[in-house]
Amino acid sequence: MTAARPRAVLWDVGNVIVRWDPRAPYAKLFKEPADLDWFLSHVCTIPWHVEHDKGVGFAENAAPLIARFPEHAAQIRAWDERFHExxxxxxxxxxxxxxxxxxxxxxxxxxxxxxxxxxxAVQAISPGHFAHFRDAIVSGDEKVIKPDRRIYEIVLERTGLQASDLLFIDDSIANIEAAMDMGFHAHHFTDPAHLRAAVERHGLL
Incomplete structure (x- = not known):
């Protein structure tokens, strides 16, 4: 950990601020849990979804998948259409x-x-809390994702802060380690009950 205390907080969003579970809509589309598990591990996988995070459009990303799994065309499109679920x-x-x-x-x-x-749509879930944020760096806009070093550099450019000024809170250990390598303070979010104490230890509350 860097020596100086942070003076600002940098938040991850999914499963830190709002809950995100891709299984939720598909539990309504597949009657058998085994079919749901197979679909999410072989068709609409997390590595496939990461392309959306990198800025690839949903229709563009779905097209080759539908070509490979035409019998699942409706379920593949549901990733976009029912994302809010x-x-x-x-x-x-x-x-x-x-x-x-x-x-x-x-x-x-x-x-x-x-x-x-x-x-x-994500901001609309808790608009009062997102209103407290001075800026949001969204990978789909930047065309680069955590834990790539470049997206942390964009954070510093946009905020005008040094890495040591920021406490970064994320549920991915890979993202945490990448940030710490650049001098960010960090808290690996694994249990919501531990969050406040971690922020207090950094002198922010």
């Missing part, structure tokens, strides 16, 4: 910390791997 609301412990930081006028920013077209 993957979102199930804010995480209360995180929301409370965001509010507490805002009361102290601590600068807050977001850094998220997310398709640009879905960012408005």
């Amino acid at each position: 993957m979102l199930s609301g804010p995480i209360p412990e995180t929301a409370a910390v965001i509010d507490a930081l805002a009361e102290r006028d601590v600068p807050q920013f977001a850094l998220t791997n997310m398709p640009q077209s879905k960012w408005p």
Whole structure:
């Protein structure tokens, strides 16, 4: 960890601020859990979805997959059409910390791997909390994703801060390690109950 204390917070979004579960809509589309598991591990996989986070459009990304699995065309398109069903609301412990930081006028920013077209829907889940953020760096806009070093450089350019000024909170250890290698303070988000204490240890609350 860097020596100086942070003076701002950089938040991941999915499963840190709002819950995201791609299984949710597909549990309604597949009667058998085994069929759902197979679909998400062989057809609409996370590595396939990452292309959306990099800025590839949903229709463009779906086309070759539909060509390979024409029998699943409707379910593949549902990833885009029913994406909002993957979102199930804010995480209360995180929301409370965001509010507490805002009361102290601590600068807050977001850094998220997310398709640009879905960012408005995500913000709409908890608009009062996202309103506290001074900026949001969305991978779909930048065409680069965490943990690529470039997206952290974009954060520093956009915020005007040094890495040591920022406490980065993310649920991916790979993203955390990449940030720490650049001098960010970091908290690996694994349990919402531990979040406030971690922020307090960094002197922000």
